[in-house]
Amino acid sequence: MENPSTGADAVVEALRAEGVNTIFGLVGSSTMDLFDKLYDADDIRFVGARDERTGTNMADGYARVSGALGVMIAGQSGPGVTNAVTGVAQAQLAFSPVLVIAGGIMRKHVYADGFQEIDQQRLLEPITKRTYTVPNAGRLIPVLQEAMRHALTGRKGPVVVNVPRDVFAEATDMAGLAAPDAYRLASRPAPDPEALRRAARLLAGAERPVIVAGGGVKDGGRWQETATLAELLGCPVVMSAGHGDAIPSDHPLTGGQFGPRGNPVATAAVQRADVILVLGSRLGFNTTFLSSESVNPDADLIQVDVHTPAIGRYFPVSVGLVGDAPLTAASLSDLLAGHQPGEPVVKWARQFKEDRDRFRFERDETANDSGSPIAPARAFRALRRTLPRDAVVTLDAGTLNRQATDALEYFMPPGLITPLDWGCVGFSFGAGLGAQVAAPDRPVVSLAGDGGFAMTVAELSTAVSEDIPIKVVVLNNHCWGAEKAYQQDFFGGRYIGSDLDNPPFDEVAKLYGAAGYRADDPDTVEDVLRQAFAEDRPTVVDMQISPDALSAFDRGSFSHRT
Numbered sequence: 366m367e368n369p370s371t372g373a374d375a376v377v378e379a380l381r382a383e384g385v386n387t388i389f390g391l392v393g394s395s396t397m398d399l400f401d402k403l404y405d406a407d408d409i410r411f412v413g414a415r416d417e418r419t420g421t422n423m424a425d426g427y428a429r430v431s432g433a434l435g436v437m438i439a440g441q442s443g444p445g446v447t448n449a450v451t452g453v454a455q456a457q458l459a460f461s462p463v464l465v466i467a468g469g470i471m472r473k474h475v476y477a478d479g480f481q482e483i484d485q486q487r488l489l490e491p492i493t494k495r496t497y498t499v500p501n502a503g504r505l506i507p508v509l510q511e512a513m514r515h516a517l518t519g520r521k522g523p524v525v526v527n528v529p530r531d532v533f534a535e536a537t538d539m540a541g542l543a544a545p546d547a548y549r550l551a552s553r554p555a556p557d558p559e560a561l562r563r564a565a566r567l568l569a570g571a572e573r574p575v576i577v578a579g580g581g582v583k584d585g586g587r588w589q590e591t592a593t594l595a596e597l598l599g600c601p602v603v604m605s606a607g608h609g610d611a612i613p614s615d616h617p618l619t620g621g622q623f624g625p626r627g628n629p630v631a632t633a634a635v636q637r638a639d640v641i642l643v644l645g646s647r648l649g650f651n652t653t654f655l656s657s658e659s660v661n662p663d664a665d666l667i668q669v670d671v672h673t674p675a676i677g678r679y680f681p682v683s684v685g686l687v688g689d690a691p692l693t694a695a696s697l698s699d700l701l702a703g704h705q706p707g708e709p710v711v712k713w714a715r716q717f718k719e720d721r722d723r724f725r726f727e728r729d730e731t732a733n734d735s736g737s738p739i740a741p742a743r744a745f746r747a748l749r750r751t752l753p754r755d756a757v758v759t760l761d762a763g764t765l766n767r768q769a770t771d772a773l774e775y776f777m778p779p780g781l782i783t784p785l786d787w788g789c790v791g792f793s794f795g796a797g798l799g800a801q802v803a804a805p806d807r808p809v810v811s812l813a814g815d816g817g818f819a820m821t822v823a824e825l826s827t828a829v830s831e832d833i834p835i836k837v838v839v840l841n842n843h844c845w846g847a848e849k850a851y852q853q854d855f856f857g858g859r860y861i862g863s864d865l866d867n868p869p870f871d872e873v874a875k876l877y878g879a880a881g882y883r884a885d886d887p888d889t890v891e892d893v894l895r896q897a898f899a900e901d902r903p904t905v906v907d908m909q910i911s912p913d914a915l916s917a918f919d920r921g922s923f924s925h926r927t
């Protein structure tokens with residue numbers, strides 16, 4: 366008689382049915398039965414990470430670029446799972462659909478405080494959309510389907526499925542195995558028609574309309590619907606924090622990020638608008654600091670989101686629309702067909718474009734600073750001039766990466782992946798590796814500070830052994846710059862724990878078998894970047910950035926000291 370199917374077979378088949386062809390992870394004995402099945406699964410690529418945190422960041426970056434589920438196996442119960450916690454929390458605050466399959470201890474040892482036991486169910490519940498513990502092999506397929514539905518439906522997010530190690534080995538049939546259409550809705554939610562008509566009337570009567578595009582516009586790279594609506598209304602489009610790529614930067618009506626993490630022109634547009642259409646954004650902390658200084662309190666706010674509780678949560682709305690952002694934009698365009706922007710709107714948009722063009726011109730002018738080490742503005746201009754148009758850029762937390770978010774330009778959505786509201790140092794490299802696996806034909810450029818890159822440098826092994834031709838640009842100011850800035854500005858320069866001594870990252874890269882470049886001359890930095898971006902293998906550029914250009918970002922965090 367043939368061997369019966371086991372829980373491990375059920376996991377592989379459930380993932381296969383969902384269309385999963387890539388899994389990130391790190392082996393551990395708790396999940397070895399599953400790994401042994403993956404050994405035979407030629408249609409599924411396994412990418413082994415050097416740490417479960419970076420592995421989860423990889424699954425996150427993969428999900429955000431592909432629009433599909435990112436899968437991570439935290440192979441070992443206990444420490445393997447606690448290591449993944451930071452990556453799971455990151456995915457939660459980025460609404461990224463990541464499925465973590467977490468190894469668990471044997472069922473008969475539960476609550477015995479044995480080897481590597483921790484209550485993984487309770488540990489992960491607060492930082493996931495939902496956490497599950499599978500009781501027996503017969504429940505694996507239904508629970509995985511439930512988890513994948515949850516991750517991918519409505520506002521997306523991470524789910525964890527804990528599987529006790531003996532459940533993988535238990536015999537089961539494949540009852541319930543089905544294609545995704547059978548367990549989750551393929552279509553997107555459309556808004557209420559009456560509310561839509563009210564929104565269209567407000568937009569048609571506006572004198573200073575503006576569209577705010579958020580992550581909901583970026584999802585699936587479906588930006589055209591928003592651009593078409595902006596063209597019909599003749600109004601500016603600005604972006605929420607971390608989503609500056611939602612509409613290509615060279616679209617004539619776009620103006621980059623608004624708010625405290627944005628630029629003054631985009632910010633002024635939202636401060637002065639009389640009607641603000643928010644498409645797929647919570648207007649959360651990162652974007653607005655939750656302050657009415659960022660969003661004109663006298664404007665009519667129309668907010669569109671797939672997640673009902675997000676509407677009107679931070680700023681009062683005139684009209685709330687529950688629905689998919691691009692679909693809603695298209696419906697508004699249908700309702701407004703034939704609309705011609707009036708004279709006030711034409712003037713408003715003309716002024717916006719003039720201000721934006723002047724801002725961009727001056728931004729390039731200030732980058733003429735030829736000091737060495739390289740001034741941040743000069744580094745960003747060099748990146749603007751050399752980044753390929755189809756690049757995906759991943760960013761880290763830290764002062765330089767935060768400044769880079771709005772200083773770079775993005776032409777092919779999704780083209781920017783950031784830590785968003787989790788602000789996690791060490792995110793960029795792992796996310797970039799996942800993004801590169803998801804988009805092998807696009808150049809992926811991962812920026813990081815020297816602190817953030819040093820946290821995750823071991824993943825150079827993954828890049829080399831998995832042949833992932835990522836380009837890393839380390840903006841190296843030899844310190845934990847964002848924190849040193851606070852010590853500089855609020856603690857009288859009493860620096861503690863904020864300086865960093867790292868080996869040259871270009872040399873480190875070569876030791877790992879990657880290519881390495883050093884850029885320390887402002888006059889040749891663009892040439893170095895062009896050479897690096899032309900490499901077809903993993904490459905690290907160690908760019909020497911002036912340590913004197915520190916700027917404290919969230920001054921409000923130290924309002925108690927001013």
Ligand SMILES: Cc1ncc(C[n+]2csc(CCOP(=O)(O)OP(=O)(O)O)c2C)c(N)n1
Pocket residue numbers: 761762763764765766788789790791813814815816817818840842844845846847848
């Ligand atoms: C995991 C994690 N640890 C610590 C912090 C606090 N933190 C925020 S920014 C920062 C400094 C980052 O330094 P670096 O990566 O070198 O970038 P820079 O600020 O110098 O541009 C630190 C330590 C954090 N956000 N995340």
